[in-house]
Amino acid sequence: MAVPMERLRRRLLGPLFDRLGYDLVPATPDWAHRPLSQPEVDRLLDAATARLGADLEAAGLAGPPDLSALVAEFWALIPNAPVRQRRGGSGFNGALQLFVLMRVLEPDFVIESGVFRGLTTWVIRQARPEAAIFCHDPDLSGLRYRDARARYCDRDWSAADWSGLDPRRTVAFFDDHVAQARRVAEARERGLTRLVFDDDACAHRIHAHGGPAHPTIAMVLERRASPEPIRWQRNGRIFEQPAADPLLRRAARLIARAHAFDDLHRATGYAPARLTYVQLHPESGA
Numbered sequence: 001m002a003v004p005m006e007r008l009r010r011r012l013l014g015p016l017f018d019r020l021g022y023d024l025v026p027a028t029p030d031w032a033h034r035p036l037s038q039p040e041v042d043r044l045l046d047a048a049t050a051r052l053g054a055d056l057e058a059a060g061l062a063g064p065p066d067l068s069a070l071v072a073e074f075w076a077l078i079p080n081a082p083v084r085q086r087r088g089g090s091g092f093n094g095a096l097q098l099f100v101l102m103r104v105l106e107p108d109f110v111i112e113s114g115v116f117r118g119l120t121t122w123v124i125r126q127a128r129p130e131a132a133i134f135c136h137d138p139d140l141s142g143l144r145y146r147d148a149r150a151r152y153c154d155r156d157w158s159a160a161d162w163s164g165l166d167p168r169r170t171v172a173f174f175d176d177h178v179a180q181a182r183r184v185a186e187a188r189e190r191g192l193t194r195l196v197f198d199d200d201a202c203a204h205r206i207h208a209h210g211g212p213a214h215p216t217i218a219m220v221l222e223r224r225a226s227p228e229p230i231r232w233q234r235n236g237r238i239f240e241q242p243a244a245d246p247l248l249r250r251a252a253r254l255i256a257r258a259h260a261f262d263d264l265h266r267a268t269g270y271a272p273a274r275l276t277y278v279q280l281h282p283e284s285g286a
């Protein structure tokens with residue numbers, strides 16, 4: 001942030017917002033803060049590599065031949081990200097996981113639902129330079145990175161015609177605050193089986209999310225054999241997710257395997273990520 005703007009924030013705008021009950025903070029991305037001494041850089045990258053390796057295995061995905069080189073590539077790349085964001089979108093950890101997943105899954109087509117400023121589009125482009133990317137978001141007014149070769153659309157992804165895509169060469173990434181069980185059903189209807197979700201919250205942590213995409217993947221899996229509804233409170237409002245919700249039941253039948261990646265906070269010190277990889281049954285069980 002330019003020095004005069006930072007002065008203005010500290011002296012005038014910050015105290016004003018504080019009195020109104022808000023925090024005014026600069027949109028400095030978390031990766032702007034980083035270790036500089038080599039032993040600490042190595043330790044951070046080694047810890048992230050170890051966690052990612054364990055997660056890829058648990059997700060049933062064959063890791064790349066040299067995962068540590070991939071993590072080091074991302075470390076060098078991320079300071080060049082054209083989007084500066086502190087809230088509302090991915091930070092270092094989520095971006096790293098998405099980068100690694102895209103390299104491992106090697107999609108030729110990527111459907112991105114929930115674009116916001118465009119950071120994750122940029123990450124996908126860095127990982128898959130030749131891929132066709134389809135970006136869906138009802139509000140594209142906040143874009144800071146517009147990919148020259150991506151196709152942008154402000155309609156829901158489920159309204160688009162995907163008959164031209166080969167589902168085996170496609171990955172869908174959902175970061176759109178829409179019920180994740182619904183996205184599972186929609187993906188399966190279009191033949192897609194490889195999905196990545198952001199903000200997959202467990203039932204006991206869902207209260208911490210604004211606009212949670214419930215039922216989330218974790219809720220679907222937690223309640224597939226239990227009739228107990230999930231209830232929580234946020235900002236004074238009571239929420240309930242019935243376990244008997246037909247959507248939840250249907251998604252549970254469609255998911256072959258799901259793995260929530262480690263949040264990477266212990267490894268890197270950056271804000272926790274919440275990415276989950278979901279593999280659907282190739283044939284609909286619904």
Ligand SMILES: C[S@@+](CC[C@H](N)C(=O)[O-])C[C@H]1O[C@@H](n2cnc3c(N)ncnc32)[C@H](O)[C@@H]1O
Pocket residue numbers: 088089090113114115116117118119120136137138139155156157175176177178
């Ligand atoms: C968390 S942000 C996406 C952040 C972005 N992926 C990143 O990490 O930088 C969620 C976005 O979902 C969008 N959204 C809301 N409803 C949607 C829908 N039906 N389809 C696609 N995007 C939607 C919102 O407009 C918002 O931009």
